[in-house]
Amino acid sequence: MKRLVKELKETGYMGMQTPVEQVAFVLRKFAEWFPFENVDVMRGNKADITPEFLTDKMVVKRRGGLCYEINPLLLLVLKTLGFEAELGAATVYNEGKWGLHRTHAIVLLRINGENYIADSGFGSRLALSPLPLDGDEVTSPAGTFRLRTHATEKGSIAMESLSAQGDWTICYVFDWKTVPWNELSKAKRNIHENPRSPFNKQLLIATILPDGTQSINEERRHRKWKDGHEETSPFENKQALIDSVRLNCSSSLAEAVENYTTPSQYQPKKH
Structure with a gap:
């Protein structure tokens, strides 16, 4: 973690005045450095989640990863920086349905005696700032978010987002309980193998940008701006997909996508 901490300090972390600003800076850099991507799921890489695996x-x-990779790395970095941070687990709620139980890894934070969460692994729906429990809402290029005490069958705290219609909707729910590190590998296996998993069906790479969000799958690149404008650019072939990943992400992620999209695996979809 020393390498990442050194990079953070060299790129502006030391100029942040308060702990909340410091964590927000780390979250912004994580969004810049580590895309939400499921290439390992699609390629069947089931290696256990360890600090050594995440470092490599x-x-x-x-590369990027899913929540059980990005947020544990975030946890290790925050602890190295001296923050009181622990691993937590949430259950995602989407379109009226619960996702796989407690498979969304999050970071539980205590800052100046108050409870916050930090999350760099929720696709492109990132607050880019720690969310205080029952505190102020936070706005990023991805939307407006808050953390509220909210009793449900899956937990007592809800992370919520503000919809275009002005309603608050639940993104995920959890209890303020620390979970052991080995739960990460269990969640990974569940995401890989469970037919209800949303991440073992097709390629997904999602990032947040200064002016909105973008996502890439095997069919297209999709951009959404803060003003609500959206644009979809279909891929005509495999090379167009790889070129888009290389343009928007790291060369190592583009190489991983190219290895995944071998002729025996990749069948371009008709538009």
Whole structure:
């Protein structure tokens, strides 16, 4: 983690005045450095989640990952920086349905005696700032978010986002309980193998940009701006997909996508 901490300090971390600003800076850099991507799921890489695995994949190779990779790396960095941080687990809620139980890894934070969460692994729906429990809402290029005490069958705290219609909707729910590190590998296996998993169906790479969000799958690149404008650019062939990943992400991620999209695996879809 020393390498990442050194990079953070060299790129502006030391200029942040408060702990909340410091964590927000780390979250912004994580969004810049580590895309949300499921290439390992699609390629069947079921290696256990260890600090060594995360260092090799994300710090050395500059790949991204899913929540059970990005947020544990975030946890290790925040602890190295001196923050009181622990691993937590949430259950995603989407379109009226619960996702796989407690498979979304998050970071539980205590800052100046108050409870916050930090999350760099929720696709492109990132607040880019720690969310205080029952505190102020936070706005980023991805939207507006808040953390509220909210009793449900899956937990007592909800991370919520503000919809275009002005309603608050639940993104995920959790209890303020520390979970052991070995739960990460269990969540990874569940995401890989469970037919209800949304991440073992097709390629997904999602990032947040200064002016909005973008996502790439095997069919297209999709951009959404803060003003609500959206644009979809279909891929005509495999090379167009790889070129888009190389343009928007790291060369190592583009190489991983190219290895995944071998002729025996890749069948371009008709538009």
